[in-house]
Amino acid sequence: MGESPGGTKIWVPKVDSKxxxxxxxxxxxxxxxxxxxxxxxxxxxxxxxxxxxxxNSLGGVQTRYFICSKEGNPTxxxxxxxxxxxxxRKRRNTNFKRTGCKACLKVHYVKESGRYxxxxxIEGHNHMLCxxxxxxxxxxxRQLDYxxxxxxxxxxxxxxxxxxxxxxQLAMNGGLVASGGTARDHMNFRRDIMLFVGNKDAQxxxxxxxxxxxxxxxxxxxxxxxxxxxxxxxxxxxxVWFCGVVEVVEVGDKMIYSNTHKNKNxxxxxxxxxxxxxxxxxxxCSCNHFxxxxxxxxxxxKVMLNSEVQSIPEKYILPRWRRELVPIELMSARVRYGExxxxxxxxxxxxxxMFDVIIGRVxxxxxxxxxFVNQLxxxxxxxxxxxxxxxxxxxxxxxxxELLCVTEPESVDVLPPTGVRxxxxxxxxxxxxxxxRVSMN
Numbered sequence: 001m002g003e004s005p006g007g008t009k010i011w012v013p014k015v016d017s018k019x020x021x022x023x024x025x026x027x028x029x030x031x032x033x034x035x036x037x038x039x040x041x042x043x044x045x046x047x048x049x050x051x052x053x054x055x056n057s058l059g060g061v062q063t064r065y066f067i068c069s070k071e072g073n074p075t076x077x078x079x080x081x082x083x084x085x086x087x088x089r090k091r092r093n094t095n096f097k098r099t100g101c102k103a104c105l106k107v108h109y110v111k112e113s114g115r116y117x118x119x120x121x122i123e124g125h126n127h128m129l130c131x132x133x134x135x136x137x138x139x140x141x142r143q144l145d146y147x148x149x150x151x152x153x154x155x156x157x158x159x160x161x162x163x164x165x166x167x168x169q170l171a172m173n174g175g176l177v178a179s180g181g182t183a184r185d186h187m188n189f190r191r192d193i194m195l196f197v198g199n200k201d202a203q204x205x206x207x208x209x210x211x212x213x214x215x216x217x218x219x220x221x222x223x224x225x226x227x228x229x230x231x232x233x234x235x236x237x238x239x240v241w242f243c244g245v246v247e248v249v250e251v252g253d254k255m256i257y258s259n260t261h262k263n264k265n266x267x268x269x270x271x272x273x274x275x276x277x278x279x280x281x282x283x284x285c286s287c288n289h290f291x292x293x294x295x296x297x298x299x300x301x302k303v304m305l306n307s308e309v310q311s312i313p314e315k316y317i318l319p320r321w322r323r324e325l326v327p328i329e330l331m332s333a334r335v336r337y338g339e340x341x342x343x344x345x346x347x348x349x350x351x352x353x354m355f356d357v358i359i360g361r362v363x364x365x366x367x368x369x370x371x372f373v374n375q376l377x378x379x380x381x382x383x384x385x386x387x388x389x390x391x392x393x394x395x396x397x398x399x400x401x402e403l404l405c406v407t408e409p410e411s412v413d414v415l416p417p418t419g420v421r422x423x424x425x426x427x428x429x430x431x432x433x434x435x436x437r438v439s440m441n
Contacts, residue, residue: 010124013044020123021105026115030061030107031389033116037066037105038140045130046070047139051104063108064116068101069139070127099127137182143392144181144189146399152189153403162186189396196400196408211237216304219311228321232295239301246271253278257306259299261287274303281313294318 013020019040027033034050041048051065074097106120135141144152148169155165166179166186173179181189208221208229220232247258254277261270275284283304289297296316304312319325362368390398401407432440 008126010126011129012124013040013046013129015040015043019043021118021121023118023121025118026110026113027107027117028115028385030064030116031384033064033105033107033118034066034389035384041068042135042138042140045132045135045138046103046125056109061109061116063106066105066107068103068125070097070099070101070125071104072098073100074098101126142181142185144185144396148180148186149189149396149399150403152186153193156190156193162190192396193400193404196397197404208233212240214305215310216301216312223312223317223323224321225323225325228295231293235296235298236301239298239305242266243298243302245302245306255303255307257299257303259302261299272299274299276303276307281309283313283316290316294321 019036021036021040027036037048047069049067049069049071051067051071052063053061053065054063056062103122103125104120105118105122107116107118109115110117130138151165151169152162155162163183166183170179208226210217210221211233214236217233217236220229220236224232242262242264244260244262245257246260249256249258254275257274257276259272259274260268261272263269272285272287274286276282277284283296283300285297285299287297287299289295290300295318296312358372362372397408
């Protein structure tokens with residue numbers, strides 16, 4: 001830290017001279033300049049923003065500014081305590097404050113050499129720089145890479161919570177320093193996936209509504225498909241209102257219940273016997289509803305409720321009615337949304353597998369491990385020169401489209417209907433038409 005001639009404090013980063021830019025340095029492209037300055041800012045402890053860009057007559061970049069994230073001054077907010085709030089949306093405060101920092105890097109294109117040259121560089125900052133323990137909370141470190149986004153997507157598809165999946169990822173990667181983003185950043189990416197799908201997939205937001213606090217009904221909502229769950233829910237509801245226990249006989253380890261079967265007018269139409277074997281938790285009803293339809297009848301559910309059974313026995317939940325008819329490990333994106341590029345996915349899996357094998361071989365040899373890291377950095381530089389660098393927004397959208405195996409259409413002509421309610425939605429209110437709503441108002 002030093003002081004300027006005007007008396008203000010200036011913080012100068014202490015970094016290796018090899019990564020510190022200097023006036024006169026030349027680069028082959030603007031992308032290589034950006035990569036260099038971002039690496040310098042990450043080591044120094046500050047974030048950068050893309051500044052002014054000037055194009056030449058051919059459409060190429062002539063001049064490019066790279067500035068500190070705290071460049072500029074915050075807009076002044078006027079507040080009148082006597083003025084009644086208009087109810088407009090208020091912007092929330094942010095922890096990132098601009099301080100008018102002048103640190104920047106400017107490059108321009110030199111026609112003679114065909115390269116970009118640094119012609120202006122300000123090293124000092126008018127704000128404190130992040131220490132090593134705080135760098136993980138900078139914007140650059142909080143950006144999720146493809147590995148993190150893929151972990152969020154597959155964890156969500158496998159019905160694993162974001163927080164739990166991130167804890168497992170932190171344990172495997174070696175803590176917060178080696179993992180990108182906080183738990184909130186992972187949740188925000190899950191939100192971005194849902195916003196990308198939006199209302200173009202009506203089934204993704206359909207959740208069965210429970211009609212009772214019964215744990216059996218909650219279990220059925222989790223294991224059965226939506227259509228079968230509505231049938232099971234219907235039988236449970238009728239077990240409460242249209243069934244009655246008239247006699248209970250105990251024979252050894254078995255309880256024999258005589259249940260009445262009533263119609264909508266509460267008239268008894270038939271009587272069925274349900275045999276409850278306490279040893280193996282079996283429920284056999286004389287109506288043979290389970291044999292014919294594959295789900296338990298209202299008479300069996302009546303016995304379960306009276307016996308305070310907490311869950312449906314597994315043998316009465318047939319595999320063909322389960323949500324997980326296709327195993328979770330096989331429930332890939334191509335099953336849910338679109339066609340996946342199988343060859344590309346196979347190459348990705350092969351690359352990850354080869355990387356893990358090499359790490360397993362060289363992990364105990366520090367010299368070989370150092371050489372392997374250096375070769376990876378050299379290979380990364382060669383790939384960066386050939387593959388264009390995308391912005392954070394573009395990269396996030398590309399990752400979402402690749403994970404979902406779909407592309408966002410320019411216009412959506414068909415949307416899910418808004419005035420439709422499925423049977424069993426749990427409300428007795430009827431739909432009010434447009435003309436009736438107008439007359440009511």
